[in-house]
Amino acid sequence: MWIEAIVMPREESRPYRPSRRLDRRALYNAGRDESLEFRATVLNFLQANQLMNAVKWVSEPGSLPMVTLRCQERVLERLRKAPEFEAGKSLSLELQS
Template identity: 80%
Template structure:
């Protein structure tokens, strides 16, 4: 059975510091770069544990370090156990009229 999982980096204990960048384009580019690097870390993790055969789809990088996967439950369990990731199942909304 395929599920949709959301993966984010585990929060660090360092306090939040607002960006000194005031240019929106620069802030966006920094976010895109962080997102691309995080996506690569997730894919490397999955490949190193030979889990890619249990992954159907991986989201493209966005402006936040977050990856959405269409995967099997065992992939989500492995990601939850990894100390560098926070992972969970996304909620499905089935609307009825």
Template identity: 85%
Template sequence: MPRENDSRPYRPSPRLDRRAVYKAGCEESLEFRATVLNFLQAHQLMGAVKWVSEPGSLPMVTLRCHERVLERLRKAPEFEAGQSLTLELQS
């Protein structure tokens, strides 16, 4: 890609501390997990959830749940829900 004609000298971006980036990611993940759990509790879906993953460094939650929980999460505008593996859960 051609370089833009710019009279200002090049200044690299300041380097971010990896620990700060990781900590921010963990905090965002914890907040997102709480949002998901609050949604499930508010819609009385926790009884259809068998397992919830622990927070990590990415804002993502893995659930083992009935199909109706997945459908409800897909309809909610604040979540992007997908299915990675079909499991038949027996209650």
């Protein structure tokens, strides 16, 4: 059975410090770079743990460090156990008319 999972980096325990003011383009580019790097980290983890055959689809990078996967439940369980990730199942919405 295929599920949709959302993976984000685990938050660090250091206190929040606002960043210096950047223009929107620089802020977007920094977020995009972080997203590309995080996506590569998730894919490397999946390949290293031989889980790619249980993944049907991986989202493209965006402006936030977050990856959505269409995968089997065992992939989500492995991601939840990894110390570098926060992972969960996305909520399915079925609309009725």
